[in-house]
Amino acid sequence: MKNWLKTVLASPLIGLVAMAQAADVGPAHAHGVHGMLLFGEPGQVFASHLPLYRPPHDWQVVLELEPVTEAARKQTEQLLSTDTLLSLEPERFDLLRLRPGATDPLTQFRAALYLGHFESGGSKLADIDWRVKRTWLFEPVRVNVAADAQHYAVLSAGPGRQWLLHRVERRPDFDQILRIESQAPLPAELSLPQLLGQDSVDSRFRVSRIIWQDTDDLQ
Structure with missing residues (x-):
């Protein structure tokens, strides 16, 4: 009787654990x-x-x-x-x-x-x-990152050959790819207080070209 009761009580917990594990794994395909x-x-x-x-x-x-x-x-x-x-x-x-x-x-x-x-x-x-x-x-x-800064991933092939990709972190947001000019290597990610546009200048780089910018699909 006690073993049966333990099994009944444990079954919902087992199901919850399985659901939590599945959530951690993420989607099975895309x-x-x-x-x-x-x-x-x-x-x-x-x-x-x-x-x-x-x-x-x-x-x-x-x-x-x-x-x-x-x-x-x-x-x-x-x-x-x-x-x-x-x-x-x-x-x-x-x-x-x-x-x-x-x-x-x-x-x-x-x-x-x-x-x-x-x-x-x-x-x-x-x-x-x-x-x-x-x-x-x-x-x-992501859709819930605080809007106190704009984050950019840095794609680098060496000094002078670098691109920035805007990270989508809130809703609405935008997709953006920039070509930049910089003579020094940059970190893998930049956190900036402002949006970047054509000819934007930071102490470490200058935007030379907006390759892509889109807001329509991220409303």
Whole structure:
């Protein structure tokens, strides 16, 4: 009788523990067409996932990619040498496979390269196979960070070759990618009291180009 009673009383607790463990693990997958902005320079190609507040797109992800073929590499480098907006429309895949430590990591995928935004009148140029060299950033979109500062992730290939990605941390917010000029290496993250725009100057860097800025999808 006592053993039976212990089992009955323990069952709800076991269920609560299982639910808590599942919550800690997070979503099991994030399948979808995960549009990205392509930027960088010859020899350093980045792709930034276009974040939303709803799953499966509620992640900020920055990858370093390289085209698999030599012809695609030359085409990409030529485009990156201009100030043209470039975007990718990948095949469907699970975004969580790009997370560091994933059990089944995604090392290569196919994506259409667009001149302009692939969902807003962009022109498709080619279907390209991309090799994933590195995941620079993989974080969930946040909505409850205090608005006392703006936080930027720093993507650096060395002095003078750096980019900033605005972290989405509240609602509404904005997605932003900036090219900066700095002769000294910067920390992996910057906390700034103000928004950055074209020709904004900090004691450590100057904004030379707004590669992308969007508020429409983050209302």
